[in-house]
Amino acid sequence: MNAITVKNLKKVYRTHKRGKGMWNAVVSLFNRKYENKHALKGVSFEVEEGEVLGLIGPNGAGKSTTIKALSGILHPTSGDVKVIGYVPWKDRVKYVKHLGVVLGQKEQLWWDLPAIDTFYMNREVYQIPNNKFKRRLNYMVKLLDVKEVINSPVRDLSLGERMKCKLIAALLHSPKVVFLDEPTIGLDIIARDRLRDFVKEVNQKEGTTFIVTTHDMQDIEKLCKRIVIINHGVIVYDGLLEKLKSTILNNKIIDVKFETKVKGFRLKGCKLLEKGDYNFVIEADTKVTKIKKVIDYLLLNYEVADINITDPPIEEIIQRIYKEKKKWVHT
Amino acid sequence: MGSYLALLKGGYKEALQYRFDFVVGLLRVPLTLIIFYFLWKAVFAFNGTDVINGYTFETMIGYYVLSMIVGMFTWMDVDNWLRWDVKSGEVVSEFMRPLNFVFQYLFRQWGMSTLSIFISLVPTFLIGYLFVGLMFFGWLNFVFFTISVVLAMFIVFLITMFIGLLAFWLTDISGLIKVKNMFIAFLSGSLVPLSFFPGIIQKVFAFLPFQYMRYVPVNIYLGIYSVNETLFHLGVMVLWVVVLYIFVHYQSKLALKKMSGVGI
Known part of the structure; x- marks a missing residue:
């Protein structure tokens, strides 16, 4: 009810x-x-x-x-x-x-x-x-x-x-x-x-x-x-x-650590947020490139020590909604 | 009713929260009396006569003693509370209680006044009887006087409430409150008995509520009016209370509608 x-x-x-x-x-006293x-x-x-x-x-x-x-x-x-x-x-x-x-x-x-x-x-x-x-x-x-x-x-x-x-x-x-x-x-x-x-x-x-x-x-x-x-x-x-994340969010944050020194990283739909000698933080747009593809690519081309995949923090999602004036689908 | 008594208790506790200020507040009555005592002493000495405008020195001071007694009951601070409540937006608390808006302020005011009235009332009467020759004019007058004080209290409350509620439209009313206080002091007879004014102005006063705040109740006590005149005055006071209440009631409803602008 x-x-x-x-x-x-x-x-x-x-x-x-x-x-x-x-x-x-003073003006506002007379003319408001x-x-x-x-x-x-x-x-x-x-x-x-x-x-x-x-x-x-x-x-x-x-x-x-x-x-x-x-x-x-x-x-x-x-x-x-x-x-x-x-x-x-x-x-x-x-x-x-x-x-x-x-x-x-x-x-x-x-x-x-x-x-x-x-x-x-x-x-x-x-x-x-x-x-x-x-x-x-x-x-x-x-x-x-x-x-x-x-x-x-x-x-x-x-x-x-x-x-x-x-x-x-x-x-x-x-x-x-x-x-x-x-x-x-x-x-x-x-x-x-x-x-x-x-x-x-x-x-x-x-x-x-x-x-x-x-x-x-x-x-x-x-x-x-x-x-x-x-x-x-x-x-x-x-x-x-819960749904806010899946409807609005196509992005995943991938935190990878490597065994050996790495130089660069380039893949369609991916953005390098942080780059160290032994680690990357990548933001992947899963609409452009599926998460599996990104992981496959990483495993194939690098000596991967550890992978951590997370959603961006809720604050960031909210921030995006605040900034974009677009109306999201009602669910 | 029980719900409103809660506000009375709150006002009572509030009044006692700052004991120094409370005690100083009690000095208001004797201090004012002392000022008027010396003021009129000087006036009578300068004039060189025993009677001014029908008042001897004693009856004049007696007038002020009675005026102070009426004033204890008609002391109202609700306009200041509303000024603060509206400006800060705290007035939402009053609107959030399942109680009539106007009555909440009335009962809080009663709570505030109760103890100081209780403490000052008898001593002030005693000062009047022992030192300035104030007399007792019989039980009938006293009963009429008591009724008139209660009605005066409602009249002052409602006018103060009217000014306070204007805060919803004007946001700040501190200037208005000062002017209102000055007007009331002058037109109610608390500064000078109204019989000191020219006859034509007194006739105008008869159509205003102000003289009922002090002058008329004091005169009722002093037995200046006949029984019929007294009853007439009491009737007019009741009328004022009813008219002002209806006005303030609708004003408070409009105030709630107006409130939207305060503190988005």
């Missing part, structure tokens, strides 16, 4: 432009030039119940705008959104009871108070039964290892500690749908790992539907089976992460 349906979502912002310098600051910015140009996708969807794209692609429209804090210019049966920006009060949102760039907790106060406030706001609340709080505090920090004022916490506390605050009321907007931004490796494990566990244990936006491909690889890539306000890829 679909938890989220987005149909042809569009959003046009109006921003005012002004030139640099003190004179233009406005410009329309098309943040979303017709976005459609669906998310199944219990799925963890990765929403990725370069800066300014429209990820956060999408999340905001889904959270009900943004009225789109046109288009339909249904999340667990609600139109987010219409039934706000009823809808947000079932929603948890973590915005990496926003504070969300009461700045001057300890996080525990925000947690207890949420207990009352969402009217969570006391014993259930305590059980859940203890469980999450343990899982994220924040026992030591929840009693200090939020302003004294580190970025990672605050993020973990925000995640707890957003999940205390057992929401059916959770949006995480750059949840690992600025966190160290250990904190990231804990956060991901936490999300994974909540998803598996409770069947919570997640949408995660991030720039960290490890988040995606660890959490999501399916991803939606958005660029310049349109969806350029919607499908399984």
Whole structure:
């Protein structure tokens, strides 16, 4: 069943432009030039119940705008959104009871108070039964290892500690749908790992539907089976992460080591990325030359000591999609 | 209701988070009274008369004592919170709670005010009774006064909320807040009793909500109005609360639509 349906979502912002310098600051008081910015140009996708969807794209692609429209804090210019049966920006009060949102760039907790106060406030706001609340709080505090920090004022916490506390605050009321907007931004490796494990566990244990936006491909690889890539306000890829590699990727990276000194290498469809006296790193376009042919060629002509064939890292694939404005096939 | 009380508790804790600032905040009432005391002492001495515009020195200071008491209940900071919340985009937290947007600010404000009212209220009354000859004008007036203070509190809240919500359209409203504070100080009667203004201006004031923020409640306490006049004023206050609430309610809905531009 679909938890989220987005149909042809569009959003046009109006921003005012002004030139640099003190004179233009004065000019803009009297004469303001406005410009329309098309943040979303017709976005459609669906998310199944219990799925963890990765929403990725370069800066300014429209990820956060999408999340905001889904959270009900943004009225789109046109288009339909249904999340667990609600139109987010219409039934706000009823809808947000079932929603948890973590915005990496926003504070969300009461700045001057300890996080525990925000947690207890949420207990009352969402009217969570006391014993259930305590059980859940203890469980999450343990899982994220924040026992030591929840009693200090939020302003004294580190970025990672605050993020973990925000995640707890957003999940205390057992929401059916959770949006995480750059949840690992600025966190160290250990904190990231804990956060991901936490999300994974909540998803598996409770069947919570997640949408995660991030720039960290490890988040995606660890959490999501399916991803939606958005660029310049349109969806350029919607499908399984696994398939992303095979549909878009014809390239293999071949790392070869040799017994004897080697000079050059030339073969149709192959690019020499790195060249040493005893090793090559070759990028082979398998559409032009089959991988078997490349290997055969290498074995035949060189004293090969070792061969390692890998896919280019996911970051590179994503980079390619970002740069090429082409739409990839939906799968 | 329980959900909103959570915000009240939060505001209460917030108010107490910085104890030095909290204590200094408590000094606001006595300090203002001292300033007005010496100011009017000088005015009366310069004038050489015992009565100015119907006020003796004692009744004049009594006016300010009562004005400060009304002011404790009508102290509102929600415009500043909204200014900050909208500019930083943190206002999304308010929209993410399954609660009415306007009421969240009201309850947080109540939480903020509760303790300082609790601490200052009785001492201020005592200062009035013991040192400036403030009198008790009977229970009926006192009940009317209490009702008028509650209504004044709502009027000030709603106007402050109206200014605060403008942040969604104007992004920065710090200048507007200053002007609003000046207007309220002047037009509510917290600076000078409104009877000091020319008659025609007072007639204009009758059509504005400002005089109900301080001047009218104080006069109700002092028994200046007849029972009928008092009831009329209370009725007008209720009307203002209803009108302003309807206005602010729709303004907050429009604000949510407007929010899209803040912090893409």
